[in-house]
Amino acid sequence: MRVVRARNAGACYGVQRALDMALAAVEGGGAASTLGPLIHNPQVVADLAARGVRAVEHVEDVHAGSIVIRSHGVTPAVRRAVASRGLPVVDATCPHVARAQKAAAQLGERLGRVVVVGEAGHPEVEGLVACAREAGAEVFVAACPADLPACLREPVGVVVQTTQTRAALDAVEAALRARGVNPEVKNTICSATSQRQEAAAELAGEVDAIVVVGGRNSSNTTRLADICAASCPRTYHIESPDEVDPAWFAGCESVGVTAGASTPEAHIAAVVARLEAL
CATH class of the missing domain: 3.40.1010.20 (4-hydroxy-3-methylbut-2-enyl diphosphate reductase, catalytic domain)
Structure with missing residues (x-):
């Protein structure tokens, strides 16, 4: 056969970068904690734990060592909580995710309404939603056109989870235009x-x-x-x-x-x- x-x-650049940064934080016997799993791969997360990089659910669970912000990024509120701990911080947010967060914030500030194309509850999507909301926007999450609220009107910006398909983004954009809503779309899908x-x-x-x-x-x-x-x-x-x-x-x-x-x-x-x- x-x-x-x-x-x-x-493994993409963002994932490999996050792995390298997390392991560098424990070189020489140091300790590090990631806020949630560094990446979505149980085998890799288990290997990291064996090498001194443990995953925790909350910032308050970290009392020593470095705090590693995972590749999916975190919300602005979590960043503030991390800073308040006074511990070393390793920001392993994927650069593509950071770009999407910036786009969400800019659209939110300028337009006041943002649609995030992605999976509700996914950590990256939660970060995008929070960035847009902190900029003052009303935010909606839509994995497909059926998730779009009937009340949505212009102006509206659209940003997309970096791991979504182009077909998903195109479907949401087409559904909005069919309603007479012409969105400003930022295609933040990772290449x-x-x-x-x-x-x-x-x-x-x-x-x-x-x-x-x-x-x-x-x-x-x-x-x-x-x-x-x-x-x-x-x-x-x-x-x-x-x-x-x-x-x-x-x-x-x-x-x-x-x-x-x-x-x-x-x-x-x-x-x-x-x-x-x-």
């Missing part, structure tokens, strides 16, 4: 996300089965699995090579492998090796 890797897959989605879709149409590697709590990895499943019914989302079931590939001549932006290269290589050994 031929194993084919997607041309773009795995690495778009590249991974395009490569996954391309590969899924060329192989008999495809394996998507990454945390099940990772929105960008889950989205990759959805994209692959749309053209390849035999799509399997796994977190580790131990989950691979040879029965999945009965009669397959080729299997593709892609991975979310929170998946390190070593994890992808382990899955490829497992598939090649079948």
